[in-house]
Amino acid sequence: MSAHQELAAALRELEAAMRATDQWRMARPEPTAFKSSLPFCTDTMDLPQWLRFVFIVRLEALVEAGAPMPAKCDVTPAVEAWLAQSGAGGVERLMLIQAVKTIDCLVTKK
Numbered sequence: 001m002s003a004h005q006e007l008a009a010a011l012r013e014l015e016a017a018m019r020a021t022d023q024w025r026m027a028r029p030e031p032t033a034f035k036s037s038l039p040f041c042t043d044t045m046d047l048p049q050w051l052r053f054v055f056i057v058r059l060e061a062l063v064e065a066g067a068p069m070p071a072k073c074d075v076t077p078a079v080e081a082w083l084a085q086s087g088a089g090g091v092e093r094l095m096l097i098q099a100v101k102t103i104d105c106l107v108t109k110k
Helices: 003-020 031-035 047-065 076-086 090-108
Strands: none
Touching (some): 031 047, 047 076, 047 090
């Protein structure tokens, strides 16, 4: 399996984890929300919105184009911090963290 195929599978796993933890169903942010200059659009979106409408979409486009992987992908700490603040339960935490950690590792070959 190619790196792009592995990443595509990992993105599907993240989507499945978000659906299973009720983090997938949400309104699309307003177009201005995507213009944020802060990491993870923290001033305009909550983290699940960013994961769904920015992170997954950008990486899916990369996969479809067969483009080079980013030099760095380190989203797991942001997910861990958001989950700690949101009071997410154990299974929910583990599902989302593991899905994002897999993507981080695939992209940066950790």
